[in-house]
Amino acid sequence: AQTVTQSQPEMSVQEAETVTLSCTYDTSESDYYLFWYKQPPSRQMILVIRQEAYKQQNATENRFSVNFQKAAKSFSLKISDSQLGDAAMYFCATEAGNMLTFGGGTRLMVKP
């Protein structure tokens, strides 16, 4: 069984600044994937970034990067140069056995 915990219900960041969202997980699988999804208000969920657990190198997608600490089962998301359009719910998820297990989410507010 998988569990995902996001300990920050809400975060706030000033436009153009950097923010880090935290996520810890637990899984009994040896081969798994980790994801961050973004869900803007009243809009559908989109994939932000993906990390294969067997890869030591942290994934990066433009302004989004992760800090993957496998031994600590930690998977944080860093958003650089925050933009107003980054305001959304962010969900951390793990995939094993063809299903996604999501955390409770972090609401990110971006201040102009």
Next chain:
Amino acid sequence: DTGVSQNPRHKITKRGQNVTFRCDPISEHNRLYWYRQTLGQGPEFLTYFQNEAQLEKSRLLSDRFSAERPKGSFSTLEIQRTEQGDSAMYLCASSFYRGHYEQYFGPGTRLTVT
């Protein structure tokens, strides 16, 4: 690529009624997933199909919930004898193997049971 579509977008029903939701996946995607998302929570996996075969259904919340994908294209999720606790957003996702099955989500169907 027109994206995953779901209909209806909103459904209000009275307790005890049956409801059915439809999901149309991205055309070449052979896997289709259903999730439930309650207010303020992350989505919760319910079931998934590969083509027309339902490969995992143990996570369906009760025997009132059922899903079908008869021709391996669109899927329906039915809830019989709805209860107020069924009020939630029901999300559909689809995927296709490109080294990994990346899931693309639809906009969801919001169910309100009165």
